Amino acid sequence: MAYVEVRGLRKAYVTRRGRIPVLGGIDLSLDEGEFIAVVGYSGSGKTTLVSLLGGLIVPDAGEIRLDGVPVTGPGPERGIVFQHYSLLPWLSVRDNVALAVDAVNPGLASAERRRITDEFIALVSLTPAAWKRPRELSGGMRQRVAVARGLAMRPKLLLMDEPFSALDALTRATLQDELLRIWGERRSTVILITNDVDEAILLADRIYPMTPGPDAVLGPAIEVGLPRPRQRRHMSLEPAYQKARRALVEFLRATEPARAYSRPPSTVSASSSDK
Amino acid sequence: MPTKIRLMSQVILPSFGAACVLLAWAIVSATVAPDLPSPLRTWQESRRYILEPFFKDGEMNQGIGRLAFYSLVRVAKGFVLALAIGTPIGFLLGLSRRFHESFDPIVQFMRPISPLAWLPLGLVIFQKSEPAAIFTIALCAMWPTVINTAVGVRSISQEYLNVGRVLKLSRPRMLTRIIVPATLPYVFTGYRLSLGLAWLVIVAAEMLTGTPGVGGFLWQEYNSLVYSHIILSVLTIGAIGFLLDRLMGLVEARVRVN
Numbered sequence A: 001m002a003y004v005e006v007r008g009l010r011k012a013y014v015t016r017r018g019r020i021p022v023l024g025g026i027d028l029s030l031d032e033g034e035f036i037a038v039v040g041y042s043g044s045g046k047t048t049l050v051s052l053l054g055g056l057i058v059p060d061a062g063e064i065r066l067d068g069v070p071v072t073g074p075g076p077e078r079g080i081v082f083q084h085y086s087l088l089p090w091l092s093v094r095d096n097v098a099l100a101v102d103a104v105n106p107g108l109a110s111a112e113r114r115r116i117t118d119e120f121i122a123l124v125s126l127t128p129a130a131w132k133r134p135r136e137l138s139g140g141m142r143q144r145v146a147v148a149r150g151l152a153m154r155p156k157l158l159l160m161d162e163p164f165s166a167l168d169a170l171t172r173a174t175l176q177d178e179l180l181r182i183w184g185e186r187r188s189t190v191i192l193i194t195n196d197v198d199e200a201i202l203l204a205d206r207i208y209p210m211t212p213g214p215d216a217v218l219g220p221a222i223e224v225g226l227p228r229p230r231q232r233r234h235m236s237l238e239p240a241y242q243k244a245r246r247a248l249v250e251f252l253r254a255t256e257p258a259r260a261y262s263r264p265p266s267t268v269s270a271s272s273s274d275k
Numbered sequence B: 001m002p003t004k005i006r007l008m009s010q011v012i013l014p015s016f017g018a019a020c021v022l023l024a025w026a027i028v029s030a031t032v033a034p035d036l037p038s039p040l041r042t043w044q045e046s047r048r049y050i051l052e053p054f055f056k057d058g059e060m061n062q063g064i065g066r067l068a069f070y071s072l073v074r075v076a077k078g079f080v081l082a083l084a085i086g087t088p089i090g091f092l093l094g095l096s097r098r099f100h101e102s103f104d105p106i107v108q109f110m111r112p113i114s115p116l117a118w119l120p121l122g123l124v125i126f127q128k129s130e131p132a133a134i135f136t137i138a139l140c141a142m143w144p145t146v147i148n149t150a151v152g153v154r155s156i157s158q159e160y161l162n163v164g165r166v167l168k169l170s171r172p173r174m175l176t177r178i179i180v181p182a183t184l185p186y187v188f189t190g191y192r193l194s195l196g197l198a199w200l201v202i203v204a205a206e207m208l209t210g211t212p213g214v215g216g217f218l219w220q221e222y223n224s225l226v227y228s229h230i231i232l233s234v235l236t237i238g239a240i241g242f243l244l245d246r247l248m249g250l251v252e253a254r255v256r257v258n
Helices: A046-054 A095-106 A110-123 A139-152 A171-186 A197-203 A239-254 A266-274 B003-030 B039-051 B064-097 B099-108 B115-126 B129-154 B158-166 B171-211 B214-223 B225-254
Strands: A004-015 A016-032 A035-039 A061-066 A079-082 A157-161 A190-194 A208-211
Touching: A004 A046, A004 B129, A016 A035, A016 A046, A016 A061, A035 A061, A046 A079, A046 A157, A046 A190, A079 A139, A079 B158, A079 B225, A095 A110, A095 A139, A110 A139, A139 A157, A139 A171, A157 B214, A171 A197, A190 A197, A197 A239, A208 A239, B039 B064, B039 B225, B064 B099, B064 B129, B064 B214, B064 B225, B099 B129, B115 B129, B115 B171, B158 B171, B171 B214, B171 B225, B214 B225
Parallel strands: A035 A190, A035 A208, A079 A157, A157 A190
Antiparallel strands: A004 A016, A004 A061
16 A cells, blocks of 8 residues: 555535535555645645645545555644745744644654754755744745745655745745755655646656546646756756656646636635635 | 924824814803803813822812822723733633633623613622722723634634644644734734723713712812813823823734734
8 A cells, every 4th residue: 555545535615606526536646755746727626635635624535544544634744835834923933843843742852842943944044034023034935934844844744735836936946946955855755736837847756637626636647757856957858858748738738627717716725724 | 204294294283173173162162151161261270280280189189190090090900800801701702612602692782781880780799989990990891802802713814723733733832822822913902992991981980989080070070060170181081091092002013913
């Protein structure tokens, strides 16, 4: 059995306008130390998938197993990097990370916990800003803090929900490179949810395209044959890159919903965060 | 901002507004209400109370500063009591559905009851005017704190709660690290409104109990037919209320983190 096993995951939301079937049977598996990406259109149910994997909401059907243990609720062994950072604005950068470190290491001495906190702040190059509040930081720096907090939980599985989608293109590229470096050092098991095809190819070992909802499912996995460590430069010239990109774009084009751009994507994600 | 515009908006125009009110007051006292002292007479009869604010000739004949001090101490006691009772009730209402279902109807029922209705009951319970006054102030002033705190707890962003859920924070840590700080701006808005109410109630409480203070003085001077001192009291009440609100506004601004 794989390290992470997802079988037949279904979820529908009941609203005043009726039942909205968001996910129609998601199957997914990955090994320890693998980095996979799920790519899909906005509003196809990607955030719902993250919330289910994180245990924040309960599936209607299906099962999630992590390291053989069924997932029944949220927990720090499945760290989440949220789309909108979700930093606590009343805590400094340091205290935001320390909250995670303290929560998962209750047995450690405080000096040791402090050392771990500093280590993760340094990992995302935020040591000079450690005492700042989130509102004093740029979007890119805030997401760095969120990544540090996610990693500081030392999760068995790190879930990233469109972590860079709110950033400008240059900052996004910098953070992608940094994530690539950090993952190269630590080899965490990561599921990255994104709507950015190139981001998925740059970072992931394997990519699952997602059909647009309702009843979204994952298409066949696309292996990214690019060797590691990867470099953004010249990547687009590699045949392996072009092959993965073609396969991914073809799948997404073929399933492109007619109303993909007119449907408000927020209807699904908003109700998922309300639950 | 250029000093010229500042002078205009912060000094000249407010002075103009005050002058208009003074003029209207003078006209009313000179025409339709001859018993109402004119601004000049009010000043002449009140100047000692203002210029020597801390003199004391007797229990009810004291400088306005001294009277205001008595009232402020009384309000402070009632206000602190209101916060001490109202804040935990607000948190419980926001956190527990059972508690909300049990006690929210009572809160909504008691909220609109006037201080004038509570005071006699306070006198019956405590048999003394001072605790009865404080009881009335606390009972009337605590509702904005209760309601704002409850609303604040219920409107905490799911984002923040999810962070706590993922980290599996213990109940006390969830409270101290997430729920209380996220609610704090609402709580302090409640405190500011509560202080305003406490100050409103003081006059009624002192009038009915005859205790020394600005409100008690006002009622006594009405009975002694010294009408200018009613105006002096009214202006003092207004000035202090304004200052208290500004003060709490500063505190409130400090706790707004986002």
